[in-house]
Amino acid sequence: MRILGIETSCDETGVAIYDEEKGLLSHQLYSQVKLHADYGGVVPELASRDHVKKTIPLVKEALKEANLTSADIDGIAYTAGPGLVGALLVGATIGRSIAYAWDVPAVPVHHMEGHLLAPMLEDNPPPFPFIALLVSGGHTMIVEVKAIGEYQILGESIDDAAGEAFDKTAKLMGLDYPGGPLLSRLAEKGTPGRFKFPRPMTDRPGLDMSFSGLKTFAANTISGNDNDEQTRADIAYAFQEAVCATLAIKCKRALQQTGMKRIVIAGGVSANKQLRLELEALAKKVGGEVYYPRTEFCTDNGAMIAYAGMQRLKNGETSGLGVKAQPRWPIDQLEPIA
Template identity: 50%
Template sequence: IETSCDETAAAIVEDGKKIISNVVASQINIHQKYGGVVPEIASRKHMEYIIPVIDKALDESEKKITDLSAIAVTYGPGLIGSLLVGLSVAKAMAYAQNIPLIGINHLEAHIYANFLEHNEIKPPFVCLIVSGGHTSLVYIRNFEEYKLLGQTKDDAAGEVFDKIAKVLDLGYPGGPITEKLAKEGEPSSIKFPRPLLNDKSYDFSFSGLKTAVIYYIKEL
């Protein structure tokens, strides 16, 4: 069960890797008019969607709740109100069925999602996590054994995409729209700053780039 931001999701998984069903209820159309996710609205919509999403996931997998051997749920990081909806339902289900409740770190889940499509990957390896409010470079020494190599010192990459898209009035979510338009442009036509190129760390910085783009747009 995943409710860390604005999507309500539930999947039935077998043996840790085989996805039998995967149901996602999106809130994009609801938050579009605000130009970003409104936490209070997101949590209320999770309350509305969570049970139908879980029921649909069970139906599509042709399983019953009594067939489940455990409940896994995102506990963070994320929007606190949204997380509480998923956690509350997951706890109730696990308690009612007397099965284990497994708390999942949102960022750790991004790392392990790679194994679903690339089961040939074996530790050690380096993973770049670029998700919404997070931009991190992580060394996976072994399963459940990590070392943070670097992370953003200010804005996350996803936040910058959304903010620039909002300034350009491109719509929400800004990332996919900006990416699509960028592919149609000329990469070398505008010179923007590239911070930390001479820095010996593995950290990122996107705030200066964001500001430079905003000033460039205002001067057009």
């Protein structure tokens, strides 16, 4: 089975082809970072229009890269949510239309399930069950994963997600958009211990998280200190350390609560080096393992959608002739794979 996956949930247009036996055959990605940089964040209408321009050319490039034609494709998978509704509708309508034209089934895919399954694209995929830390854009959650589709949310952010906190704090520091990766690079020059940020909601039971307070703490720290390069780096270090330590503490609790030993981290923030070090240290301490996708599959991409869609199509799921776009879609509402 060969599946063409289309990802258009936010500001990246991703198209990929996944073969059940051979693995990933092609992977095309276009980022809209330059388009939105002048606005300091994603402009939904501009994102939707750019997806309209880029999706079909990327489909053609994916087929060319894989040395395939439309006759070689057995199904279309498209991101149906969560995400920006206009952007989702672009990918959903294009995906459903291509499927109709090529006479193959189409299946809507949950964006966060795509991220959760992204490590399955690697040579050493995690076996089930495991704990998944999903840190992507406006989402931060810890999920107990027993099998594909068998998800229980153990904890999630009650306000700003980790990625949002990174981007907003970077903006406070005067860094360009998208600020999260730039803040992490600045933190590499920071001095450990000069500033100490709180670890929010770690002094109370439970696995829910909050990062808006860290952003406020960062704002007060920035305004109360000199704006020289080293001070900014030291603040970035302390902020990143606090976020990663908080996530590690919550993951440790999740492992203790479930008795599991395996952790999967996925989503854009999973590319953060400090977070990976924290969770690798945690896994080593408990005698477990940590898994994550390669860096290019941490951010939004078509490969994860193609893989997740293949699993859903094999399970007999399709969208029929309908088009699904669901900007709010809890991951624990998905059906388990039979």
